[in-house]
Amino acid sequence: MDAFKLMKELRLNYEQEVYYLPKETGLALIESAVEGDRRISAKCRDAKVEDLWSLTSFFGYSTQTFVLAVNLLDRFLAMMRIQPKHLSCVSLSCLHMAAKVTEEECDLTPTDELIRIGQCRFTVSDLSRMEKIVAEKLDFKAKAVTALTFLQLYHRIALWHSSDRKQTLSLEKLEAQLKACLCRISFSKAKPSVLALSLLRQEIEAIRSQDMLEIACQIQRHLKIADGELRQWSERVARCLSDYASPECSKPDHRKLQWVVSRRTAQNLHSHRSVPELPTIPEACWDENDSEDSCVDMLSSGEESLSSSLGSDAGGTFFPMHLRRQEHRQYLHA
Known part of the structure; x- marks a missing residue:
């Protein structure tokens, strides 16, 4: 694809991104939730996204699958009022929907195995019904414009455009850093085009390529992204990646999901196949004036979190231990 077609595609996606953003009011309600509320909190949402990262890596799914699943999850949570015990069914539904769009059919994990490996206490029928609800509410038509769209x-x-062939711009590294950002709900409020450009400039700062910095500036001018908006999210990205790489941040176990093959776990997981059918899933939309009893009461589950072991790309050289924040800010405005 030549440069003209690339820029045309960039503009088309930029015009479409607004249709795939989570509702800000819904995100604000999630962020305002506190412990003990019968609704999803930011901490609960973030932990479930980390679970999706683990499962995506475990099943060998692409970054595109993970990013699309998170996009569907955030848009649904920002629209529908559900309880924490139902979050696993919603998130796994989003992952399965995303995989069916982005992965080859031969690479798809069977639904019952997806539920079993995810240690979820609901049935294939529950998951199927939830997928239909998510697809209907989001008017899902097998595509979405995400930060990964722009990053690629x-x-x-x-x-x-770069003439500096000595400098390497790693897409794999950029994708891993995007995943880390998406594990925090605050980045769901960023425009995908701006979040992706912030990550790009973060990496350009790391490899110190003046040539590519000018290309990033041209992209910013082409999309008419305000300096203040880009600066705000660039600083948040730098802070997120710095925090993620700090010793205080719990590091993922790169032996991820090895517990799946243990005999005891296999026996426990096998028992999940006999879960009885659950009542029909009723629905309800977000309304901060509603009582707590109006929450969607979809099914009863008791899933454990997988978030203690993220994907295989959740660390290492993709997240340097010390990001020079001051130099980062100076370089962005050079």
Whole structure:
């Protein structure tokens, strides 16, 4: 694809991104939830996204599958009022929907195995009904414009125009850092185009390529992204990646999901196949004036969190131990 077609595709996606953003009012309600509330909190949401990262890596799914699943999850949670005990069914439904769009059919994990490995206490029928609800509420038509959409386009544009072939711009590293950001609900409020450009400039700062910095500036001008908006999210990205790499941040266990093959766990997981059918799933939308009893009461579950072991790309050289924040800010405005 030549440069003109790349820029045209970039503009088309930029015009479409607004249709795939979670509702800000819904995100605000999630962020305002406190412990003990019968609704999803930011901490609960973030832990479930980490679970999706673990499962995505375990099943060998692509970054595109993970990012699309998170996009569907955030949009649904920002629209529908559900209880924490129902979150596993919603999140796994989003992952399965995303995988059916982005993965080859031969690579799809069978639904019963997805539920079993995810240690979820609901049935294939429950998952199928939930997928239909999510698809209907989001008017899902097998596509979404996400930060990964822009990250991949930016990467291709940068490589096309760059004359400095000695500098390498790692898309794999950028994708891993995007995953880390998406594990925090605050980044769900960022425009995908701006979040992706913030990550791109973060990496450009790391490799110190003046040539690519100018390309990033051209992209910013082409999309008419305000300096203040880009600066705000660039600083948040730098802070997120710095926090993620700090010794205080719990590091993922790179032996991820090895507990799945233990005999005791296998016996426990096998018993999940006999879960009885549950009542029909009623629905309700977000309304901060509603009583707690109006929450969607979809099914009863007792899932454990997988978030103690993220994907295989959740660490290492993709997250340097010390990000030079001051130099980062100076370089962005050089």
